Amino acid sequence: MSLVRGMIHHPNYRTRPNRAKARVRSGPNIGTGPSAASHDIWVIVPAYNEGERLARTLRSLCIGYANVVVVDDGSHDDTSEVALRHPVWVLRHVINRGQGAALQTGLSFALERGATVLVTFDADGQHSPEEIERLVEPVRRGAVDVALGSRFLGQAVGLPWSRWLVLKLGVLFTRLFSQIRVTDTHNGFRAFSRHAAESLCIRQNRMAHASEILDQIKEHGLHYGEVPVTIRYSAETTAKGQSSWNALRVVAQLVLGRMVG
Amino acid sequence: MNLFQLLTLSVVTAVLAAECLALCRRSAGRKLRLLRIAVWSAAAAAIVDPGIPQAVAIRIGIGRGADLVLYMVVLAFLGGSLCFCSCFVRLERQLTEVVRHVAMQSARRGRQEDEG
Numbered sequence: 001m002s003l004v005r006g007m008i009h010h011p012n013y014r015t016r017p018n019r020a021k022a023r024v025r026s027g028p029n030i031g032t033g034p035s036a037a038s039h040d041i042w043v044i045v046p047a048y049n050e051g052e053r054l055a056r057t058l059r060s061l062c063i064g065y066a067n068v069v070v071v072d073d074g075s076h077d078d079t080s081e082v083a084l085r086h087p088v089w090v091l092r093h094v095i096n097r098g099q100g101a102a103l104q105t106g107l108s109f110a111l112e113r114g115a116t117v118l119v120t121f122d123a124d125g126q127h128s129p130e131e132i133e134r135l136v137e138p139v140r141r142g143a144v145d146v147a148l149g150s151r152f153l154g155q156a157v158g159l160p161w162s163r164w165l166v167l168k169l170g171v172l173f174t175r176l177f178s179q180i181r182v183t184d185t186h187n188g189f190r191a192f193s194r195h196a197a198e199s200l201c202i203r204q205n206r207m208a209h210a211s212e213i214l215d216q217i218k219e220h221g222l223h224y225g226e227v228p229v230t231i232r233y234s235a236e237t238t239a240k241g242q243s244s245w246n247a248l249r250v251v252a253q254l255v256l257g258r259m260v261g
Numbered sequence: 262m263n264l265f266q267l268l269t270l271s272v273v274t275a276v277l278a279a280e281c282l283a284l285c286r287r288s289a290g291r292k293l294r295l296l297r298i299a300v301w302s303a304a305a306a307a308i309v310d311p312g313i314p315q316a317v318a319i320r321i322g323i324g325r326g327a328d329l330v331l332y333m334v335v336l337a338f339l340g341g342s343l344c345f346c347s348c349f350v351r352l353e354r355q356l357t358e359v360v361r362h363v364a365m366q367s368a369r370r371g372r373q374e375d376e377g
Contacts, residue, residue, distance in 0.1 A: 071364070083371055084369060084371040084372070085371060085372070086371045086372075087370070087371055087372060088370075088371050089368055089369070089370055089371075090368065090369050090370075090371055091364040091365060091367075091368045092364055092367065093360045093361075093363075093364050094360055094363055094364070095360060097356070097357045097360050097361075101357045101360070101361065104357075104361065105360075105361045105364050105365065108361065108365065109364075109365050109368060112365070203354055205353060205354075205357055256346055256350060257350065259343070259346075259347070260346075260347045260350045260351065
């Protein structure tokens with residue numbers, strides 16, 4: 001048995017921060033790719049104008065996972081057509097509503113179909129399908145309700161310094177405003193138990209959903225933990241990804257969303 | 262009473278009358294309508310006697326009636342902006358629900374490339 005360098009946060013530990021860090025003992029499938037039981041995992045892939053990179057992502061995902069849901073968030077390119085060439089569920093937003101909205105659509109669809117473990121996975125190839133098993137292991141075991149991928153516990157290959165700075169500021173912002181201690185607040189690689197996915201209701205349509213998810217984890221008293229993952233940045237993902245200045249917009253959306261309730 | 266007072270007062274009076282009529286006819290949104298009636302009444306009073314804002318300003322320590330009106334306008338603008346933002350966010354959420362419903366109803370299953 002190996003040890004995962006993740007932190008498990010339990011609601012009971014809130015008043016005892018010195019006990020907040022614990023190690024998760026991993027099962028035999030850790031890091032070994034998809035297992036025979038991967039049919040209970042539903043992988044949700046929100047995609048917007050990802051026609052070029054989606055095929056590669058889906059090819060690698062479909063090797064091990066039968067239940068993949070691609071949510072085309074009103075793309076102008078051939079994202080839906082590309083997805084339909086693979087054995088995946090394809091849902092299409094008729095207009096662009098944002099990544100948060102696409103994630104909630106995928107989660108709702110998977111729950112409706114009886115999913116027990118739900119994984120959110122980026123369409124642009126930044127995440128590794130081989131790490132899904134390791135991510136879902138604490139959820140399957142019942143140790144946590146939500147497993148959050150962390151590139152800062154794992155690896156961030158080719159992470160630009162400006163993005164590193166923004167992500168670190170995001171961590172600080174989350175600690176101050178949401179009172180949640182995590183090392184990576186805006187990582188799209190997460191795993192939810194059915195109970196957690198049913199408890200969550202993502203109302204932030206756009207990028208502020210990541211902070212909203214953390215807020216709701218705390219609000220519902222869900223058990224969560226962080227699992228080291230690898231995020232690979234390339235020139236094209238960095239170019240298409242969120243501008244660092246968008247962080248200000250995320251904060252504004254979050255504040256406005258909280259005011260509206 | 263000068264020409265400006267006559268014109269603005271007639272407009273405000275007409276609006277006030279319409280609000281009062283609507284208040285009598287409909288029961289929905291009573292509180293908001295009463296608030297609007299109070300605002301229009303205050304505006305009418307300030308037009309008829311410009312000394313009223315001045316007196317109120319002196320009483321609450323602002324000093325000048327014009328400053329009082331300016332502060333009230335700024336506060337009303339901020340409140341109105343927040344109100345519109347809230348409405349916009351709610352509409353956005355409703356729109357997302359509709360888009361989600363359509364997407365889930367029209368979900369399609371893809372096929373392997375070799376299945377054609």
